[in-house]
Amino acid sequence: MTFSKNESLPREKLRKLQLEYLQETVLRVYHLVPFYKKKFEQMGIKPNDITSLEDIAKLPFTKKQDLRENYPFGLFSVDMDQIVRIHSSSGTTGKPTVVGYTESDMDIWAEVMGRVFTMGGLTSKDLLHNATGYGLFTGGLGFHSAAERMKIAVIPSSTGFTSRQLLLLRDFGATAITGTPSFALHLAERAKAEGYDIQKDFKLRVGFFGAEPASEGLKNEIANVWGIDYIEVYGLSEIIGPGVASSCKHSHLLHVNEDHFYPEIIDPQSGEVLEDGKRGELVITTLTKQGLPIIRYKTGDITSITRIPCRCGRTLCRIESIVGRSDDMLVINGVNVFPSQIEHVLSKISDISINYQIIAEKQGYLDKLEIDVELSEDFMGDDVCELEQLKKKIQHELLNALYINVNLRLVAPRSIKRSEGKALRVIDKR
Numbered sequence: 001m002t003f004s005k006n007e008s009l010p011r012e013k014l015r016k017l018q019l020e021y022l023q024e025t026v027l028r029v030y031h032l033v034p035f036y037k038k039k040f041e042q043m044g045i046k047p048n049d050i051t052s053l054e055d056i057a058k059l060p061f062t063k064k065q066d067l068r069e070n071y072p073f074g075l076f077s078v079d080m081d082q083i084v085r086i087h088s089s090s091g092t093t094g095k096p097t098v099v100g101y102t103e104s105d106m107d108i109w110a111e112v113m114g115r116v117f118t119m120g121g122l123t124s125k126d127l128l129h130n131a132t133g134y135g136l137f138t139g140g141l142g143f144h145s146a147a148e149r150m151k152i153a154v155i156p157s158s159t160g161f162t163s164r165q166l167l168l169l170r171d172f173g174a175t176a177i178t179g180t181p182s183f184a185l186h187l188a189e190r191a192k193a194e195g196y197d198i199q200k201d202f203k204l205r206v207g208f209f210g211a212e213p214a215s216e217g218l219k220n221e222i223a224n225v226w227g228i229d230y231i232e233v234y235g236l237s238e239i240i241g242p243g244v245a246s247s248c249k250h251s252h253l254l255h256v257n258e259d260h261f262y263p264e265i266i267d268p269q270s271g272e273v274l275e276d277g278k279r280g281e282l283v284i285t286t287l288t289k290q291g292l293p294i295i296r297y298k299t300g301d302i303t304s305i306t307r308i309p310c311r312c313g314r315t316l317c318r319i320e321s322i323v324g325r326s327d328d329m330l331v332i333n334g335v336n337v338f339p340s341q342i343e344h345v346l347s348k349i350s351d352i353s354i355n356y357q358i359i360a361e362k363q364g365y366l367d368k369l370e371i372d373v374e375l376s377e378d379f380m381g382d383d384v385c386e387l388e389q390l391k392k393k394i395q396h397e398l399l400n401a402l403y404i405n406v407n408l409r410l411v412a413p414r415s416i417k418r419s420e421g422k423a424l425r426v427i428d429k430r
Helices: 011-032 034-042 053-058 064-069 103-119 138-149 162-172 181-193 216-226 339-346 384-402
Strands: 083-088 098-102 127-130 153-155 176-179 206-210 229-236 241-248 251-256 261-266 280-286 297-303 330-332 335-337 352-363 366-375 407-411 426-428
Touching (some): 053 261, 098 103, 127 162, 176 181, 181 206, 216 339, 216 352, 335 339, 339 384
Parallel strands (some): 176 206, 352 426
Antiparallel strands (some): 083 098, 330 335, 352 366
């Protein structure tokens, strides 16, 4: 079942629609956004130069820094009296990036999130426990508003207050939950510690998780411990918020709502567009946004794309789960390492939990990588020899997968600080 007929359009019709929307968007930003008009003129581009989808490669990239330099509303293409919602990033690495939505944009957001919920099988009979952060962050309200439009009752629990969240989950009988993968795992750990029987005390059947990369192992662990379907949700505030893409029950790949958001995969260094199946940086152009249309936004997220139709019947292209980010990739003595690669290795090893922390430091002129990994609460070994054998096994698996030696510390269960939002996986002290 689909939420919109555009999810299953023949590719030829979809491409025709995308080109029409792209041409409208290019015309819009050229005439209404001085930043883009200047960029286009510098590159010798006019709107009528875009006659095919392939011509998108002629257009300039947009970076997060461009939004910061045009803070707060310099990239908006409408007057403020047409803006009905404003969100922004936290601004922890500079000025916040500000995004604005018109009434039409809010309708689009609700539609793409309606598709997400439909992929998870939600109807008006469900009760959604929304454990995603509210406020200027787009996550909580993105899920909330769309659910209300679908007549789904929402518990706006936000983040934090873990014990109270478990109480509400049990007593209210929520059938669906949203949140970050790390918080979902934290909730399960706390539930066990407080004596809940997860399979009996809760009625959850599906979870919608995003905002941070998660390995297949972590997804499986969350799905198994809660006994739920795991729906992965991908989004960026700069593009719309949650709802840019999501997985369905038939595939671990994420369907991109490409009738609204045109995806490309590029080489992060050269900017060259890569062919389907090759990993690179995801670039997105908004096709229908009015308040903040964006051309070729460099997301920094590393993934690959396929246009092979899914068994669910949707013809939308799909991307793999985000492997990592081009800007938080660790380069250790010349080797590129993503935290999700480490997580993937750890998830396949017994006697340890999926909770870990990476510490990168300098030792003289060389990089030094240390990984703290929690032992599983079920680990029964209690002598130094067993711990040393487990440590060597993990180091060996990491060496085979990453081609680097790491210093590994096995730490006590639940000793790594938990997060109620995105997990802090990397501490770079270099």
